[in-house]
Amino acid sequence: MPQSHSPAGLEFGPRRKSFDIEAALATDWHGGNPFRTAWFNSMSMLFPLGEKFFIDSVCHFTDQVEDPQLLAEIGSFRAQEATHRLQHQKYNELLCDLRGYDLVRFEKNERARMEWANRELSAHRRLAGTVASEHLTAIMAHDMLTRKDTLVDADERIASLWSWHGVEETEHKAVAIDVYLAVGGTVKIRRLAMIHSTIFFFKDTFRNLCIMLQLDGKLWSPRVWLSGLNFLFGKPGILRRMFIPWLRFFRKDFHPWQNDNRHLVDEWQREEERAQTTAPLSS
Numbered sequence: 001m002p003q004s005h006s007p008a009g010l011e012f013g014p015r016r017k018s019f020d021i022e023a024a025l026a027t028d029w030h031g032g033n034p035f036r037t038a039w040f041n042s043m044s045m046l047f048p049l050g051e052k053f054f055i056d057s058v059c060h061f062t063d064q065v066e067d068p069q070l071l072a073e074i075g076s077f078r079a080q081e082a083t084h085r086l087q088h089q090k091y092n093e094l095l096c097d098l099r100g101y102d103l104v105r106f107e108k109n110e111r112a113r114m115e116w117a118n119r120e121l122s123a124h125r126r127l128a129g130t131v132a133s134e135h136l137t138a139i140m141a142h143d144m145l146t147r148k149d150t151l152v153d154a155d156e157r158i159a160s161l162w163s164w165h166g167v168e169e170t171e172h173k174a175v176a177i178d179v180y181l182a183v184g185g186t187v188k189i190r191r192l193a194m195i196h197s198t199i200f201f202f203k204d205t206f207r208n209l210c211i212m213l214q215l216d217g218k219l220w221s222p223r224v225w226l227s228g229l230n231f232l233f234g235k236p237g238i239l240r241r242m243f244i245p246w247l248r249f250f251r252k253d254f255h256p257w258q259n260d261n262r263h264l265v266d267e268w269q270r271e272e273e274r275a276q277t278t279a280p281l282s283s
Ligand SMILES: [Fe+2]
Pocket: 051, 080, 081, 084, 165, 169
C-alpha cells in the first residue's frame, strides 16, 4: 500500500548551489531596511539546528516505512535539508563575523529546547513537531514564491538563496507528514504540535530580531518598528497573508499536496536557466 501521497511523477533532490553573499551580509541587504534585514537574518539563525532536528525526527522512522517511493523521498528530504543547514551555517557565521554578533547567543534557546525535546518527548511527538514546522516553512515558501513582493528591494544574491530554499521546501513539504501518517501519528498531537511550533518559531525569531536591532542601535526606533510591523501585518503583510494557509493545517484530512503548487518550482527553474544563459562569461 502506498505511503507516499505526493503527486505522481514528483521527483526532487538537492541542488549544488553557491551564493556569493559575503559583501551583502555586512549591510542592511533588504532594501536598506534594518527590520526586514533582521527578520530574515534572525530566521536564518534557526535553520542549522532546526533542520538537524527535522532530519533526525524523520529518519528515526525509516525502518518502519515500506513504500519505496516514500523511502526515496526521505533520502531526498534528508539531502536537501542537509544542504540547507550548510548554506545557512555559512550565512550565519559570515553574518556574525561581519556585524559583530554572537552566534552562540542566537542559538542558545533553540539548542536548549532541542535537547529538552530529544530527552523528554517521544519520537512520535518530535516528528509531529517537524510536520508542523515543515508546514510553516512550506506556507512561507509558497507566499514568497507566489507574491514577489517579499524580497523586492532585497540584494539579489541573498534573495536568490532564500528563493532556492523556498523551492526545495516546496518540493519536500509532504515527506514528514507522510512518514507521520505511515507510523500512526494522530490528528490531535499534530494540531497541538502546530500550536507549540508556531509559538516557539515567533518567540525565537522575535528574540533574535530584537538582539540584532539592539546591537545595531535600532531597537528603540519607532520608524524601524512601524516599517517592520507594516511589512509583517500591513502591506505586503507577509504574516497576515499566511493566516488562512496556517489554519488549513488544523483540518482533519489536511495534506500539503491539497495545494499542488509544483508550477512555482517550474517557474523558478526556468528563471534560473534564463539567468544562467544571460550571465556574462567570466574570464
Ligand atoms: Fe530547509
